[in-house]
Amino acid sequence: MTASSPEPQRLVLVDDHEMVLHGLGAMLGHFPDEVSIAGQVTTAAEALAVVVEQKPDVVLCDVRIGKESGLDLCRQITTEHPDTKVVLLTVYDDEHYLYQALRVGASGYILKRIDGQELVGHLRRVREGETVVDPALAGRVALSAARLHAGEFWSGAHLGLTQRESEVLELLVAGHSNRAVASKLVVSEDTVKSHVRGLYRKLGVADRSGAIAVALREGLFR
Structure with a gap:
């Protein structure tokens, strides 16, 4: 040196x-x-x-x-x-x-x-x-950024959420239960629970209130 x-x-x-x-x-x-x-x-x-x-x-x-x-x-x-x-x-x-x-x-x-x-x-x-x-x-990452700039992504994509997880989160924010979410998306309640677990993990939260807090803080759904 x-x-x-x-x-x-x-x-x-x-x-x-x-x-x-x-x-x-x-x-x-x-x-x-x-x-x-x-x-x-x-x-x-x-x-x-x-x-x-x-x-x-x-x-x-x-x-x-x-x-x-x-x-x-x-x-x-x-x-x-x-x-x-x-x-x-x-x-x-x-x-x-x-x-x-x-x-x-x-x-x-x-x-x-x-x-x-x-x-x-x-x-x-x-x-x-x-x-x-x-x-x-x-x-x-560059491809994701380009798609986001072009408006091709859904809310929460930049946080790693899939489009379906974003849809589930939006319904949770609106106050729907897992059963109601399943009915609206025409899937089973077990499928909804799986998506919920996935979005909890990706958002780094432990429960529904934590996920909603992140969604509101990030302004994901207007």
Whole structure:
């Protein structure tokens, strides 16, 4: 490292699998001029503690950390420690998780199949102020954005909802029961329950009132 080179980025790695942490640590260890490991932890609570103690540049975490949410952890870190950036490193190649990650302040969303050189390159771009998206998802996101701009999407599409889930949510907002929703959409009540579970998961809520609150906050149905 030359006198003019920046200091290596200090990273905290968060994953509920010790083997993943060891593998990441070993992979990133080949790039000492670019990154250094300030901590490796397996829970959200440990991650928050090490962020307070070490004040890292970047936290790398998964969308799921055991039974905990990496998205909730991202929101808390970016809110309480704005100088620390969060990059989601995950196996979930699903746009709705990507959209949620960006909404809670993530600086990147990268799939775990990436190699060390590519990961370090993405981290370099994050340091420069960019928001990075794995190339495997970037094309789909661009297509989604184009369709949304053209008015081809339904309310809630940007949150990952399918058209049918959006229809179900609109009826929930209007105060209909699952049975009434099933009648209006001419499907079984079990099918409606399945759609409801799906939209709860995608909106990150636990119940009907939470889903309605998100719909109203986002102005999905006017």
